[in-house]
Amino acid sequence: MHVDPLAPSDSGAPPDPAAGALWGAMGRPAGPFDPWQSFNAACDVWSGGHADAAGLARRARWRLHDLLESACAAPLHAERLRAAGGASIGDPGRSPSAARRAAQLPLAAIEPIGRAATLARFDEACTDRAVTLERVESFIADPARIGEAFLGRYAVWTSSGTTGSPGIWLQDARALAVYDALETLRFGGFDRPGRGAGWFEDWLRAPFGTAGRYAMVGATGGHFAGVASVERMRRLWPWAAASMHTVSILQPLRTLCAELDAIEPAVLATYPTAAAVLAAERRAGRLRLRPREIWLGGEQLTDAVRREVTEAFGCRVRETYGASECLSIAWECEHGSLHVNTDWVVLEPVDRAMRPVPPGTASHSVLLTNLANRVQPVLRHDLGDSVTVDPAPCPCGCAMPSLRVEGRRDDVLVFEGRAGTVRLLPLALVTVMEDEAGTFDFQLVARDASTLLLRLQPAADGIARATCHEALRRYLDSQGLVDVRVVDDPRPPMHEAVSGKLRRVASGPGR
Ligand SMILES: [Zn+2]
Numbered sequence: 001m002h003v004d005p006l007a008p009s010d011s012g013a014p015p016d017p018a019a020g021a022l023w024g025a026m027g028r029p030a031g032p033f034d035p036w037q038s039f040n041a042a043c044d045v046w047s048g049g050h051a052d053a054a055g056l057a058r059r060a061r062w063r064l065h066d067l068l069e070s071a072c073a074a075p076l077h078a079e080r081l082r083a084a085g086g087a088s089i090g091d092p093g094r095s096p097s098a099a100r101r102a103a104q105l106p107l108a109a110i111e112p113i114g115r116a117a118t119l120a121r122f123d124e125a126c127t128d129r130a131v132t133l134e135r136v137e138s139f140i141a142d143p144a145r146i147g148e149a150f151l152g153r154y155a156v157w158t159s160s161g162t163t164g165s166p167g168i169w170l171q172d173a174r175a176l177a178v179y180d181a182l183e184t185l186r187f188g189g190f191d192r193p194g195r196g197a198g199w200f201e202d203w204l205r206a207p208f209g210t211a212g213r214y215a216m217v218g219a220t221g222g223h224f225a226g227v228a229s230v231e232r233m234r235r236l237w238p239w240a241a242a243s244m245h246t247v248s249i250l251q252p253l254r255t256l257c258a259e260l261d262a263i264e265p266a267v268l269a270t271y272p273t274a275a276a277v278l279a280a281e282r283r284a285g286r287l288r289l290r291p292r293e294i295w296l297g298g299e300q301l302t303d304a305v306r307r308e309v310t311e312a313f314g315c316r317v318r319e320t321y322g323a324s325e326c327l328s329i330a331w332e333c334e335h336g337s338l339h340v341n342t343d344w345v346v347l348e349p350v351d352r353a354m355r356p357v358p359p360g361t362a363s364h365s366v367l368l369t370n371l372a373n374r375v376q377p378v379l380r381h382d383l384g385d386s387v388t389v390d391p392a393p394c395p396c397g398c399a400m401p402s403l404r405v406e407g408r409r410d411d412v413l414v415f416e417g418r419a420g421t422v423r424l425l426p427l428a429l430v431t432v433m434e435d436e437a438g439t440f441d442f443q444l445v446a447r448d449a450s451t452l453l454l455r456l457q458p459a460a461d462g463i464a465r466a467t468c469h470e471a472l473r474r475y476l477d478s479q480g481l482v483d484v485r486v487v488d489d490p491r492p493p494m495h496e497a498v499s500g501k502l503r504r505v506a507s508g509p510g511r
Pocket residue numbers: 333334335336337339394395396397398
């Protein structure tokens with residue numbers, strides 16, 4: 001018998017929204033927050049950071065049982081567990097004793113699931129029957145509600161993901177408390193004092209100086225995990241809100257650099273492709289920024305980009321690995337290894353046939369099980385990233401295995417404008433297509449310095465195509481690329497021959 005202090009206090013009762021409201025800022029509704037969960041999560045993450053491999057496995061096992069049992073309240077997952085257990089366990093969606101039996105099933109018996117299948121049955125994928133796709137969609141349609149608590153108790157994050165399937169992910173107060181603790185204590189280096197692991201230590205010494213200033217450069221117009229997390233923090237901690245900034249990646253590079261120079265953040269968080277472009281601006285003297293640390297995630301971070309960004313800014317670069325399905329999957333230690341938070345997630349690298357691959361081998365995809373969140377269970381969820389688990393232990397002595405991630409690998413597109421060369425970031429183009437044109441299944445290819453090919457599925461009608469053209473035209477014009485033509489390519493989006501992955505934003509002839 002175990003007692004997990006972070007288990008929900010009773011059968012899925014929501015956390016008290018008033019707890020969050022107490023901290024509400026400037027009259028706006030507060031972000032989801034539960035002080036008791038936060039205290040427990042901080043204690044647990046602290047002690048988990050010093051546990052050995054057996055201790056970490058024990059914590060994961062308890063939590064997995066708890067997750068499987070509670071997931072039975074979501075019809076979609078009850079169905080998956082019934083299929084995994086066969087007739088012998090009964091119907092875990094209807095009987096508590098069957099749910100307890102389902103909780104004993106080995107994880108590997110459960111069929112993996114992807115984003116599209118989860119979204120198609122969204123209402124049934126959640127354990128709280130008050131959550132419906134209709135309600136969530138009306139909530140996320142309003143950008144003014146970014147960072148606010150949905151139904152007074154959940155964070156809502158939207159994503160596009162590597163495969164181009166959109167996703168909507170709800171996080172409960174416990175999950176948010178765990179992410180907060182993992183990011184500040186583990187990634188921030190606070191649970192390993194004196195080892196130079198993180199910026200958080202510096203910030204605690206001088207929280208009111210420039211050391212506390214943070215800027216995230218990314219897509220800011222929707223309920224994406226990055227911007228929604230910053231907005232949630234700004235709502236929860238009004239005294240620190242002035243030092244937390246989000247900077248839109250959609251604006252022209254010149255104004256983006258000016259905005260960053262005005263903010264002077266100590267920590268800059270963004271995507272590797274964006275950081276590489278900013279590094280070139282820094283070297284050219286068009287950006288003066290001198291951050292103490294740069295945090296990169298969301299795409300593959302190559303050694304070349306890490307080196308270039310480190311040298312251009314003269315500061316430490318740290319990789320993070322998270323997703324809208326789970327904000328804190330892995331953290332980078334002082335040796336540069338990306339350690340998986342195995343006490344809070346289960347990551348299974350798999351081949352194309354969903355069979356496990358051994359350490360040292362690049363996987364086709366990776367299955368994620370999030371042990372912290374109950375409202376929308378993430379259970380053997382196909383994340384789409386290729387990862388390689390390091391076969392040797394890290395010299396830092398941490399018992400959590402480390403890995404390398406090859407996530408999204410979209411290209412930066414380079415065009416010639418009237419005022420010179422312009423680099424367009426893949427995330428900016430994806431945001432234009434998804435948010436403004438409402439299209440997720442597409443491919444943009446820079447054929448040459450003045451031609452952008454647009455590929456859509458054959459099913460896309462003339463109106464959808466025209467909407468894409470209009471959105472792209474507006475964006476290209478705003479970047480000073482009035483002469484760049486958008487040309488229809490009758491072919492559908494094409495996957496890479498070797499990896500089978502789709503680069504939605506690609507450059508170069510021959511694609
Ligand atoms: Zn390490």
